[in-house]
Amino acid sequence: MPELPEVETLRRGLEREVSGRRILGAVVANAKVLKEQTETAFRQRSIGKRIGQIDRRGKYLLLSLDEASHPTIEGKTESNSGDSYRESDVFPTVSPFSLCIHLKMRGQLILQPADAPIAPYHCISLLLDNGLALRFHDMWTWGEMRVLTASEINKETGLAKMGKEPLSDAWNVEDLAVRVGARNVPIKTLLLDQRVVAGVGNIYADESLFRAKIHPERPGNSLIRAELERLVVEVRTVLTEAVTGGGTTSDDYTDLAGQPGRYTPRVYDRAGQPCVVCGTSLTRTRLGGRGTVYCSRCQETPQE
DNA sequence: ATAGCGCCCTGGTGGC
């Protein structure tokens, strides 16, 4: 399942490979990933646009779609002047639309030659002006790919209420303490809540808790300050390591080129195997409907 | 306000 490190890896790939490219055409093979958006609206809002800045927020990818026809914008985009043209009052609505992508469980983004064979579960292709196609595949069609305005993004996604980016300086133990607060909910469930912290999913929630030596079923309001501090450190560490490794090795995820990630989890999907620290057989349980793996010795619930 | 559950979807798995 793509989480923050996988989506960030894709973002970096897109920044290298498709930023500045013009969208010449769009093929909608499975409109389910457009959700409420019509195929007509998707095509009208994307075809002819130039892909500008590539942003990530939590597990969302946001590609700004700029008017490609105007020479001023074109020139500045090509000269790599960043987003300085956004400050211009000449074109106050230079980028009203963003291509908004969420891969959910099984979505994949692949960049390949436009004439490459269409793979199974192909949903959307964006044909670019360099002979490549950006393709969205999704076996379950839970994923989302839409072209939205800023207000539509706020209305139709949870982005407005999303918590802070865990790899930003703005995220710290104070912020986590406020959002976890007095909630009598398992800490694992809270970590998965995108309003608590952005981008953490099932893999990295389990990994962070294991490394912070905190039992996933501990209620949020039972954690002492030192534990919250450890958790902040370990969430950052595990996400940073996973970004460095290009994401977790998984059947569900590949980068833009189709390559798997190189990060290897210590507990996720290792139920019954020995703990890498103490050798205890790792325990699997269910928490809030999610499979959860932990070490019953390293992450022992303290005696009350 | 908040916690819990059902929904979406389909390949893989385990039981008989």
Add this chain to the structure above:
DNA sequence: TGCCACCAGGGCGCTA
């Protein structure tokens, strides 16, 4: 061997 029920799971919407 073959069939089929069941499972996994992010995010959202509904309910109590």
